[in-house]
Amino acid sequence: MFTTAFLDLPALDAAGGEVLLPGSKSISNRVLLLAALSLGTTTVHDLLASDDTRVMLDGLRKIGCEVVEAGSTVHITGLGGRKPVSPTALFMGNAGTAMRPLTAALALLGGEFELSGVPRMHERPIGDLVDALRQLGCQIDYLGNPGYPPLRIAHAQGVPALALHHPIQVRGDVSSQFLTALLMALPLVATTQAVHIEVVGELISKPYIAITLQLLAQFGIHVSHDNWQRFTIPAGSQYQSPGSIHVEADASSASYFIALGAIASSAEAGNSIKIMGVGLHSIQGDIRFVEAAQAMGAQVTGGPNWLQVQRGTWPLKAIDLDCNHIPDAAMTLAVMALYAEGTTTLRNIASWRVKETDRIAAMAKELRKLGATVEEGADYIQVTPPARVQDWKAANIHTYDDHRVAMCFSLAAFNPAKLPVRIEDPKCVAKTFPEYFEAFLGTTALPTARIPVICIDGPTASGKGTVAAELARRLGYGFLDSGAMYRITAYAALKAGLHIDAVHEAQIAQLAQTLPVRFDNGHVLLGTEDVTEAIRTEEAGMNASRVSALPAVRAALVDLQHSFQRLPGLVADGRDMGTVIFPGAPLKVFLTASAACRAERRHKQLISKGFQANIDDLRADLEARDARDSSRSVAPLKPAQDALVLDNSSLTIEQAVEQVLAWWLERQPFAASAQG
16 A cells, blocks of 8 residues: 555556455445344455454454454454443544444443544534434433534443334435434344334435345345335344355445546457456445446446446546435546546535535545536536646645545546646545555556656665665655665575576576566565575675676666566666666666765664674775776766766765655646645
8 A cells, every 4th residue: 555645646548457346345334333233253254454444343342342353354243232341432533434333333232432533523424313313312422513523422321211112313415324324223222113214305325225224134134115215124123143244345446447447448459447346236336337437438348246347439428417326436427527528517416525525625626626627516516627638737636535536536647638646645545445556557557668767876885775765665666776686686596506607697697587576665575585684695795796797697687677667656776777777767866975974884884783894994995896886898887967966975864865855856747835
């Protein structure tokens, strides 16, 4: 998962391939709570690993459920009629699918609880659910602003006598989660008599209620309804574990890849996007996003647990659509509208206002940054794309700590003006799809010549490796330590029984072409073997020098180093990155320092590792090596003609990183205010 302050997506050309979606957030958290309320142990397969499910799992443990995790499988032993642990304080983050249902369930189970979340959760309304629970006789207090979390549930002496003889009324026009919360909690008290719920006003997001009803049935609760306005939970209801249950992949997350296929794949080239884990007959309402995408021109086929999408009509066709049935996925349509001919209108989306952020306002603001003309109202948004290619703008997208905003706007990287897009706070996708950007970039295509590269060359002990690694971390780019490549090649050759000499040159070169090398958080990995320490010995250095003298091996390693050039970008350090390996790189830095300064750094490094060292000898060695490196016939050490020279003799590593980062950001077409 990208944890950087921002992620710069270069202008992308095409997409194709296969993506496996994570489990549905809506299904995952419903299943977890139902398992927690049931008698017996439920094995949940393919559970979504995300911030929201983590919040729910932590909450279930705190109230007394046994939770055993094994990868994407979780075993939940429910309360089964036992009282939850009390008093208990529960932190719900920004997970509405945890806050609302747990509030209702705990209010009916009895005990003392405090439920809180992040500041945005304290701005998300819960008053209609609290009003409904108070009708029953539940004691719930607001600890902050009336109508909003945090909440206190206080039934110290157990559950009071509940008023179940009259229908419980709840508004349906703000959030369907209020009704879902009641539907999941009320079976706990429908033991001797049926319980009725009446929806006041129009029920929005009916497909999410349909998910709730289907899952309730799997746990033994069969709820009937009269035209989605009156719901009846039968007398004698009792939760019973189904034993095991599989979580379907998230149909809302599928919308981004359906859109990707419609925008970026090419029928002529035979490209398509195959989406695994959810199919045309999904129980999730957001699968009807397929119909909207088809109306805009996408070609979509599918089966029980897969979808295949490719471009059809191009440009896409503008639509005018009531989106009440696909409230979350409809956000993706707003970005698809950028590629449509005409104005797209999305209606009946008032629920966007009370989600993780005010999504109507957020989408309107960020779409305008890209050059679109946008009109917004209380419950609608209209999007007209930029009239001409030159009207598109390189945009810094603010994501409002909203996973869906971040994922939606990744699609803007396919703009016809070939402009990059900056996504702020990309880690916010952890709420539902932690590996979203990896999956997204894994299906996209871009000529390697257009993949950004930052080259940092310099003499021994100049700090180039440390600076390059930190810069790569800050940008979310790949990292290449070119100096390690020769050491790794020598290590692998000797391990394979090859002597490092001209006789074995061809075999070593062949070996070097496919070395499974990775640089991961300060470690050097050869396949699954950590060779970080093994390649840093004096002997390894001498072997690397012998390897570098073999022309065929050098040529093979050039190709291997080029293979590190992957999206979203690369930071490469060495002695010839900017002059030989990546001569077209948009930023080349030659990092240097005085021999005295470098000798002092090397001395401190060796002493810290327990080695004896003489600083004068170290300086002499460095000066001699500088002379050899700068005078060698092949790829001599020197700054590239267009390199920026940075003498870091008096700079800390952090200061050097900040300077290189500043040079890089100056080259990007984004506002200066976005560079923090």
